[in-house]
Amino acid sequence: MPTSLIEGSSLLALDIGSTTTRASYFDVVDGRYRFIAVGQSPTTAAAPVNDLGQGVRQAITDLEVLIGRRLMDDDKHLILPAQAEGTGVDNLVSILSAGPAIKTVVFGLLSEVSLESVQKLAHSTYLRLVDVIGMNDKRQTHEQVDAILRQMPDLILISGGTEGGASHTMKKILEVVGLACYLLPEDKRPAVLYAGNQELADEVKASFEKLVPTLHFSPNIRPSLEIENLEPAEKELASMYPKIRQRQMMGVEELSALSGGKLFPTSFAQGRMIRFLSNISEKATMNVDLGASSTTVSGAMGGRLSLNVFPHFGLGEPLSGLLRHTTIEEAMQWLPIDISADIVRDYMYTKAMYPATIPATPEELAIEQSLARQILYLAVRQALGNLPKARPPRAGLMPNFDPIFASGSVFAAAPTLGQSLLMLLDAIQPTGFSTFILDQGNLLGILGAAAECNTLLPIHVIESGAFINLGAVISPLSNAGAGTPILRARLTYDNGEETMVEAKQGSIEIIPLVVGRTGNLRLEPVGRTDAGIGYGRAYRVDGVQGSALGVVIDARGRPLRLPSDAARRRELLKKWLWTVGG
Amino acid sequence: MLAPVTHIIPLTTIIRTRMLPTAGTIQVRSGDKVAPADVVAETTIAREHILIDVAHALGVPPAKADRLIKCSRGDKLAKNAVIARSDGIIPRSVKTPREGRVVAIGGGQLMLEVGETPFELRAGYPGIVAQIIENRGIVIQTTGALVQGIWGNGRMEYGLMINLAEQPNHVLQPADVDVSLRGSIILAGHVGDEKVFRNATDLPIRGMILGSMAPSLVPLAMQMKYPILVIEGLGRRNMNMAAHKLLTTNEKREVAVNAEPFDRYAGTRPEVVIPLPVAQEPPLPRDLEAFAPGLIVRLLRNPRQGAVGTLEVVRSVPVILPNGIKAMCADVRLESNEQLVVPLVNLEVLG
Numbered sequence: 010m011p012t013s014l015i016e017g018s019s020l021l022a023l024d025i026g027s028t029t030t031r032a033s034y035f036d037v038v039d040g041r042y043r044f045i046a047v048g049q050s051p052t053t054a055a056a057p058v059n060d061l062g063q064g065v066r067q068a069i070t071d072l073e074v075l076i077g078r079r080l081m082d083d084d085k086h087l088i089l090p091a092q093a094e095g096t097g098v099d100n101l102v103s104i105l106s107a108g109p110a111i112k113t114v115v116f117g118l119l120s121e122v123s124l125e126s127v128q129k130l131a132h133s134t135y136l137r138l139v140d141v142i143g144m145n146d147k148r149q150t151h152e153q154v155d156a157i158l159r160q161m162p163d164l165i166l167i168s169g170g171t172e173g174g175a176s177h178t179m180k181k182i183l184e185v186v187g188l189a190c191y192l193l194p195e196d197k198r199p200a201v202l203y204a205g206n207q208e209l210a211d212e213v214k215a216s217f218e219k220l221v222p223t224l225h226f227s228p229n230i231r232p233s234l235e236i237e238n239l240e241p242a243e244k245e246l247a248s249m250y251p252k253i254r255q256r257q258m259m260g261v262e263e264l265s266a267l268s269g270g271k272l273f274p275t276s277f278a279q280g281r282m283i284r285f286l287s288n289i290s291e292k293a294t295m296n297v298d299l300g301a302s303s304t305t306v307s308g309a310m311g312g313r314l315s316l317n318v319f320p321h322f323g324l325g326e327p328l329s330g331l332l333r334h335t336t337i338e339e340a341m342q343w344l345p346i347d348i349s350a351d352i353v354r355d356y357m358y359t360k361a362m363y364p365a366t367i368p369a370t371p372e373e374l375a376i377e378q379s380l381a382r383q384i385l386y387l388a389v390r391q392a393l394g395n396l397p398k399a400r401p402p403r404a405g406l407m408p409n410f411d412p413i414f415a416s417g418s419v420f421a422a423a424p425t426l427g428q429s430l431l432m433l434l435d436a437i438q439p440t441g442f443s444t445f446i447l448d449q450g451n452l453l454g455i456l457g458a459a460a461e462c463n464t465l466l467p468i469h470v471i472e473s474g475a476f477i478n479l480g481a482v483i484s485p486l487s488n489a490g491a492g493t494p495i496l497r498a499r500l501t502y503d504n505g506e507e508t509m510v511e512a513k514q515g516s517i518e519i520i521p522l523v524v525g526r527t528g529n530l531r532l533e534p535v536g537r538t539d540a541g542i543g544y545g546r547a548y549r550v551d552g553v554q555g556s557a558l559g560v561v562i563d564a565r566g567r568p569l570r571l572p573s574d575a576a577r578r579r580e581l582l583k584k585w586l587w588t589v590g591g
Numbered sequence: 592m593l594a595p596v597t598h599i600i601p602l603t604t605i606i607r608t609r610m611l612p613t614a615g616t617i618q619v620r621s622g623d624k625v626a627p628a629d630v631v632a633e634t635t636i637a638r639e640h641i642l643i644d645v646a647h648a649l650g651v652p653p654a655k656a657d658r659l660i661k662c663s664r665g666d667k668l669a670k671n672a673v674i675a676r677s678d679g680i681i682p683r684s685v686k687t688p689r690e691g692r693v694v695a696i697g698g699g700q701l702m703l704e705v706g707e708t709p710f711e712l713r714a715g716y717p718g719i720v721a722q723i724i725e726n727r728g729i730v731i732q733t734t735g736a737l738v739q740g741i742w743g744n745g746r747m748e749y750g751l752m753i754n755l756a757e758q759p760n761h762v763l764q765p766a767d768v769d770v771s772l773r774g775s776i777i778l779a780g781h782v783g784d785e786k787v788f789r790n791a792t793d794l795p796i797r798g799m800i801l802g803s804m805a806p807s808l809v810p811l812a813m814q815m816k817y818p819i820l821v822i823e824g825l826g827r828r829n830m831n832m833a834a835h836k837l838l839t840t841n842e843k844r845e846v847a848v849n850a851e852p853f854d855r856y857a858g859t860r861p862e863v864v865i866p867l868p869v870a871q872e873p874p875l876p877r878d879l880e881a882f883a884p885g886l887i888v889r890l891l892r893n894p895r896q897g898a899v900g901t902l903e904v905v906r907s908v909p910v911i912l913p914n915g916i917k918a919m920c921a922d923v924r925l926e927s928n929e930q931l932v933v934p935l936v937n938l939e940v941l942g
Contacts, residue, residue: 050592050593051592051593051936053593054856055855055856055858056855056856056857056858056859056860056878057596057858057878057879058593058879059856059858063593064593067593108856109856149642150642151639151640151641151642151702154640154642154702155638155639155640158640159638184698188642188695188702191695192640192694192695192702194613194614257856258856351826351827354806354826355806355825355826355827355828358806358824358825358826359824359825359826359891359892359896362741362742362824362825362853363891363892363937365595365936366891366892366934366936366937367892367916367918367934367936367937368892368914368916369892369893369894369912369913369914369916369918369933369934369937370893370894370912370913370914371913371914372893373892373893373914374914374915374916422916422917422918423916424914424915424916425915
């Protein structure tokens, strides 16, 4: 058991997901922070327990066994801070994504200005929009009020009005919100975030302070027609999140108090970490998190973060509604084996009813991985318009991100790391040079939360190899016919040896580069190929790190087009799977 | 590890809360005996509001309009009742467009709640009123068999259960729904044809307890006026042996079908209650279990989805499944005597 070298250094991080609660322990080893172990338990936010505290205590108990250290006293209370006799922990942070998506009504004025911005704000965390009301809404005031009363939202987000602009229409909006809140039973009134024209903030405070349980303010998210400023509002929304959740779920209040306010929505904490990593690497960085109840796609570049949470895309309960967003044929197109549509449909409904279950047969694993590809593909495409663009690729393609982090049990628990990478490549369809990092322990969000009390810890943990480097992927763009050489890649290993590969259009090629080794990679387009920095331009990537798969050239084309003939398609999918190690 | 529990119990004590959607009047007292059709509480629900801009109608400033409004919050007004009248030689008046109740006044406007309809809360189960929740509802206690399902269309009914599912793999055909079933609650296997629901509406019947249902029928099932409760899930699958045995041995008994939707967070689940007389109060169902040898479990996923067996061993180290996934598992002996290694997360305890 490592001992702390720095006073107040050990950290317990709780990650309460919709199906699993994880308790991760960090401490100092040899002068640097390390991830030590993780304990797990099913999340107990839902019936019959209805108290997430029980799952938390169980996960901590599991962790205590692993690390051989008592973290709780005999009454199962966390020992905080650590005691001289070697029990307890110095700091606690928590992230939370469990619970049904928060029912939200958004208000704004113009649909392409404040209404668009407030919807982006809503997509930064686990919210479900149940109504969108703007100045062009055809409904009369009382109809809008009735709509809110029917929906009984947990949260209302108000935007609209540029700074110094007219306030009359905003007052009409506030009237609707005020009337609806007034007419709702006191225990059903929503939390309100005001992020509109600041001239009205005092008026909003006077009208709403005693009316609603939680009232927050943020700077105007659309101070002028040209400027969008979501970041302060996203932060404010993250701080409201535990307050809204504690009205819905037992145990949140206690957890929030124990965490000393360091309880964040998981998506927010992940986003914070992605922005931090983007800032230090000065590269466009991306994270995808495919969970049971939602999918998060976040991207950061130049200090700008785009957070996109999709509660209608997930590998659990949202599966029952997936066919509202895609067809069964599209959901099945990634299946390498012949399975009927009825079986896939049955699978989706069963998984929606039992989101914590896992595939136990090869057929069910194939279905789960096919659905995961389609869900992530849809989420990434929906997020595309919001993601910061490093270098505009061809219209509709993914901008270049490097690195790309991925989390979610479908990737983390896949039988091989090759399967994890192939799912990600099929769904994200990156362009240029990207390093794929698997966040097997769901650490990214935890580190984002930990940064609140310890800025050194995330850097040390990332450098310690707690994440799995899946591979360095080059995705060249070319219009050449299938089988035509489009890229030559030469990898010079750190011992001076060289390997050269010529990638043909439509293929996946792998140059092994094992963990612990490094190499310099020279990429030479053949013909009219864009290997990442423009058509026909060669370049070098020095210091490529060894990884699970090594250097992967995904020359299958962008967008990736699968054969329409089912038998041919299945053969091709099997071939690709075989190439990445089965 | 904590295990999810589904109740399939031949005899237990059942305690259920019945709540009004809004505050209202409770019609029973603690200790009263109630039948399923008894009205235990009442309220009124208004689904619409009308905002009347008095200031605009009278052409006066809002503050003055507030002074001219003659009614107060809470007043019930008939249609065409005068809300406000202006001063002057030719006074103008503002009248109610519909009958309603004043719920808000201010800023020269008045909001009227209209379309009030009475709501009656029925007991739903036969039993004793164990507790009164002031203005909101009651707690009923009863004894009998309890079978929990997985999907429901939100309706509730009580009636005689007629069994058509001789085997767990039974499929209910439209022609099977004949006049002999009028007014009954049908126990059947799988439904894959929408005509089954339409024929049942024409009779009519009081409810359906099904093993499974085609996913495509969900929208239609939601429209049916009678409760539809699914035991196993959506898609073609057999009713589990434990539920099948318990339900079929109780055929031709009065049963309460509460087909409320399964909501993990609200803790609601569709269920069938078969009231049974007892000499001594049986124990309450156990809502929490930890996986342990001897428990009766159901497999939630393939292989053998829906099969019931006995948990023999909880493995202490993860097992690699045939598909390569590593998971904590248990050895389960099925009723057919087949032994399987099953991930713990794919099991639920029956009991």
